[in-house]
Amino acid sequence: MTITTTLRAAELARILDQTAAHRRTPTDWRPGSVTLLDADPARLHAVTTSRYTLAVASAALRDPDSEEKGEVGEPWSTTLQGDDADSLAAWARNRGYDEDVRLIVAPDRLDAFTLTSSLRVPVSAAKFPLRGGWRASLAARLKPSTGTAPKPIALDTATLRRWKGVGDYVWLGVSEHDGSLLVVGEDFVGVQAPVAMGWQAPLAHASAAADGRPVEVLPLPDGDDEFSTIRWEMLRRMVVADEAIKDARHVGDGALADAVLAVAGSSHVAVRALRALEEIDPRRAHELAAAISDELDSGEFTEAAFETAAALNLDPSAWIAQYNASRTAPQES
DSSP states (O other): OEEEEEEHHHHHHHHHHHTTTTSOOOOSSOOOOOEEEEESEEEEEEEEEESSSSEEEEOOOOOTTTTTSOOOOEEEEEEEHHHHHHHHHHHTTTTOOOOOEEEEEEEEEEEOOOOSOOOEEOOOOOOSSSSTTTHHHHHHHSSOOOOOOOOOBBBOOOHHHGGGSSSOOOOEEOOOOOOEEEEEEEEEEEEEOBBBOOOOOHHHHHHHHHHOOOOOOOOOOSSSSSHHHHHHHHHHHHHHHHHHHHHHHHHTHHHHHHHHHHHHHHHHHHHHHHHHHHHHHHHHHHHHHHHHHHHHHTTOHHHHHHHHHTTTOOOHHHHHHHHHHHHHHHOOO
């Protein structure tokens, strides 16, 4: 069964471009770098998500035989791999601004047509990585306010940059559902999760600076917190690693020994860095440990590492390819 949907080429390019930055980073260990195209009878929605954000951009559908809008299409949804979504966006971007695009959706492909050009992209078998669906996730966060002033939230500035393509103006709010940031633009709505960092100290510093008075020293968290837990866990791993390396070498597993050594070395660097930060800024050290604890609990710290490396203009995909090549390369005797 195929379904045909019509919209302006410029609008198709816009919704794909506005959501592209929010796709989960593709990795060998975690699928989900996809764009969901979800059509209702009146609008086509492009939806992407990553660890910290959810983005939804919408465009009105058209009746190709008239200028009327409204309920002119049939509901459908499909997912495209990130590269295929980018190819579709580039193709639509190069069409005339007011040129109509017909999207014909089949179980294994999506065909795009104008009067002068066409493009076919495969449909992805990957499911959209958001349990419960994007509509339910947004609805929970967009419930009307009860009037209670939300507390300040901490946001990652690198993630904030992903919203720059939304438009010239955006409206910002804080959801009472979970304290997430709401980003609303024209035909666009997005969500960014806050990071686990205390807001009292920065607010106290800002207030003191404005009033010209000394900064109030707030008490540190109890000693039995994430900071102590993470520090001692890393020390334990370093101590145990030495025995594990001996065992691995005893059975001739050099790869395992190298992996354990790498973990121990990283733990050593992290312990030294946290101890140094604790001496310079104890509160920042405890807040950082809380954030690290959340990342470890979520199990998605490898994805965060990939995104950080990419943001630094490094090439984490090349690292993965180099590692996989080293695993399959023949070993010298």
